[in-house]
Amino acid sequence: MTADVTKTRPGIPGRLLLATLVLGLTALIAQVVLTRELLSVFLGNELSIAFVLAVWLATVAMGSAAGARIVARIQQPERALAWSQLLMAVVLPSSLMITRSVQPPGLTPGEAWGPGSMLLVSLETMALVCIMAGLQFVFAASAAAGQKRGSSEEKVAPVGYVYALEAIGAVLGGIVFHLWLSQHVIAVGVLAGLGVLNVASGLVLLWSDPRLQSRIAAISVALPLALLLGVLLARASEADLASLRASPRWKGHEVISHFPSKYGDIIFARRGKQISLFQSGVLLGTTEDDYANEVTAHLPLLFHPAPERVLLLGDCITAVPAHIASHGVNLKCVDLDPQVASAMREGSRPIPLWGRDPRLPLQFQDPRRFVRSASPAGYDVVIVSVPDPTTASLNRFYTREFFQEVKRALAPDGLLAITLSGSTHHLSGPVLLSAAVTEATLRQVFPGVRPVAGDTMFFLASDDLDLLQADADALASRLHNRGLATGFVNDAWLRDALLPFRADLIQQQLAEVPDPPINTDLTPISYYHQTLIWLDQLSPRLAGTARRLGNIHVWWAAVALPAAAVAMFIMRRRWHRLRPLVLLIAIAAIGAFGVAVEILGLLAFQAASGYLYHALGALIAAFMAGLAIGAAIVSARSLDQSAAARLLLSGLLTSALVAALLPGLLSAVVPVPALAAVAVAILLALVGSLVGAVFPVAVSLYRREQMASAAGGAVYAADLVGSAGAAVFAGAFAVPLLGVRGTAHFTALLLAAALLLALPLLRRSA
């Protein structure tokens, strides 16, 4: 075939251009909003985040693949796109309501959901939106590409442009969401607003239809719909609270306020006089949490003979600061999310600040960033009170690099206290591993580490070994001398908590883990252990699979190379039949490469800067912008099959080389934060452009099998399937277990295998 030269300008009409931008923007924002909603049900750890993302990508892929199959039979794809946008306007808010109203059978309110329930509800919530988004891409591609439906005379270039435009829409959506929507508009409002946008776009497309009948139909559907969505948008807060209160998840509790935040939705719920705070579904605390607050504050401070300057990271809106201040110290509190405190003050019913003394200095900043810039030797005690390292983001408070930063901020006889969920009675399995890793990581930085057993385990670390030797009597004496009024932490409690029998037992248990791995920024092993703990609770069978994945080795990917060579040899005479599959494997590998580099780049940025939140949107935007530029540049080029084959193979080769060299590059830039930020942004943009450039090339090659828009649908689906696989595998397993280096090499080997498989394209496309 030689007809797929794409010299002509795409000539995409403005209305279609707008609709495609809306498509990309809608998909991205809806993805983020619905994912956040689902994660607030699933108690997001890295695996559940990857799981939801994978369901999203896989269902979009299903839609796209379905579109590829049916597109030849659709005579007017532009109309199909328009009506699907009108339908999308209804589906978006409905999906949110479905998430809130569904309670899987057998689960009680307040119960964590297992993977089976997660899959069920993810599909219920996202399937319609995602399948429609996948179909819309094919409709848009078909409308842009084809002059004659069902023929092979569709152009390839417009398909590439649609891909680029969708990416630009996504970039715009990401920016708008990150800068404004995430902090100021609740989910119902965001989805209603997206609905209005989709109605407008659909109406513009239908209005171009010369037939009056069609225009009347469009208006008669679009106007009432827009009106309904407008009302929902105007009353978003009331509708949001009403839907939450009606939700079986909150049965027995009154949801008193719901606020958006950049870091996850905030909900205050009341039962009786007790008010509880949830962020992204995680119970952060209640107004009657005296025991935990007392222990968090008093245990570390009693270990220090004369604390004067104390730094508290996290837990600043609870009563912990007040308890710390009762020691007569100079306290600095740093917490991440200002929205929580402002939500408490500005809600329809202001919420008491847990007895926190408003005069205590409270600074909202990323705690790790604060520590990094703190003056050396400025604190006697640093208390880190953050949730367990269930995600890569939380894991950065448990790494060697963070402990080194804290050590720098501590006085020579200073004390670091950090907590981890544990068990008073027994340590075993991943709980023991997690504790052993934390202890070993602390020991790399501090000569003295003292674990204190309990449902919440404390790890006290210091350069001053004597400081950690204090016994219960010494602490009880300090408690008395400082005149502290406590309800739980008394001499009997201290004797129980510091019982030598218990201390010996925990030391023995920790000693039974030989050479525990060290948790670092670039090998964040601890969040893998947390994933295992979570699976042990909710799905022991899947926990077994996850444990087997714990044996992951770069060897696994290495097998792919000889396997590809053997496959190539076996199929050398059946090339024609296997060619489409090889192409789809190649594009899936590229898709996986893109996601893997995104994850590794973000991790490296986090390692260099200590934080990620504020730059997340910009970095993802850099990737998506690269994607759009790459797709647009290649779409504008004239490609015959031979040139396309060369480009695809070059793309695979370049990707494999980039993946292989990535660890070296990232290691070089991580020590220089300013350089790392620029380098990671450029890297993501370049890799994005590489992934984007390969898309139209693959469509051009795949087009030999079917019409361009259908080819676009199939290639898009493969791209998404590869991305989904990488999101789960790299995000939840490869990164914590193999680290940045191992994951990059793993990816490089898979790409090399895909390259080997695709080599015959060179010879056979000529």
Add this chain to the structure above:
Amino acid sequence: MSKTERRDDAESGGAGVSRLSRRTLLKAGLGAAIGVGYVAGVAKLGSGARPEDSSLPARGTQDLWRHPASHFEKRPKKHVRCVICPNHCLVARGGRGRCETRENSDGEYYTLVYGRAASVNIDPIEKKPLFHVLPGSPILSFATAGCNLECKNCQNWRLSQARPEALRAIHLPPTRLVEAAQEHGCSLIAGTYNEPTVFFEYLRDVAMEGNKRGLRTAMVSSGYIEKTPMLELCQELAAIKIDLKSMSDSFYRTNSEGSLQPVLDSIERVKSQGVWLEIVYLVIPTLNDSEKEITNLARWIKTHVGADTPLHFSRFHPAYRLTRLPPTPYETLDRCHEIARAEGLHYVYVGNVPGTPAQNTLCPKCGRELIRRQHFRIAENHVKQGRCEFCQQAIPGIWS
């Protein structure tokens, strides 16, 4: 593939073998070298961190903890019916009961956790809680793996929901356990943390050994146990604390995969045998905290085991699968306390609420404060020789 192509392949292959030249050898050698280099290179890339659960016991140690089980019936085809608890598991050869701690080995039934202590600790007795047993005493607590229920709120799920092989354990036969309690100055031993019914034989023998040496044994149980084994235990134990989870059978079914009536029967049985009994009710918000249910609870206790049976209302904390449910509000616990007192129960306690007077023991006759507790600390104790120091009212319990 055509016939011609097949022939060509065969010919070229054969010829290739016959024409094995130095050049081919060199190529093969180079290929092998690349292969070896590839293998070595990949191996050098490494695998990053290698977490392993090294805490598991070594193979071969499993027989150490195997012990003939009690309370089972032999059935055809070498099946056994376990009758230690109301689950009545029918276990095929090689299979285990629902608790995962009892195994059918060729028609004979064994416990796999005899002397297999997965947890040993010294706790204040107030932690159990047993408020009418030697206040302020240290108690040696031990546990194995496994449970015959599956409570969604289990604080000790890492023990109770694990198979014995999955947990690190130490070999601590009854004699050694009793010695350890004496060495550490403990007044009692308690089978606790997980359900002692699943280590019935171990607990029974510990109690017998303790009795020989003058050391009392207690059991912290869900009460989900059959009549005969419970009566056997009552012969040896000094005190039993039973967790009554709800007064609703549907709660037991949905939250614990059990049923209510066997627990009520056990409570009555313990009382009738003269073993010291305390009851704990974990108040879980929205699930078992209605006023009607608390009233039913108090009435049932008064009617069936008497107003002198201590009742503890415990505060729920998020655990295991109920991690999204906030702790029990203080006012709910206060209300439970009020209801139970109003129904005429003499000793009603509330745990884990700072400064609450409901953690203290009052004399039912003169109303004076007899034992003042501050969390685990005994600030005052006016029970002398089992009587109120002020009015000489007999206070039920084990006081010396």
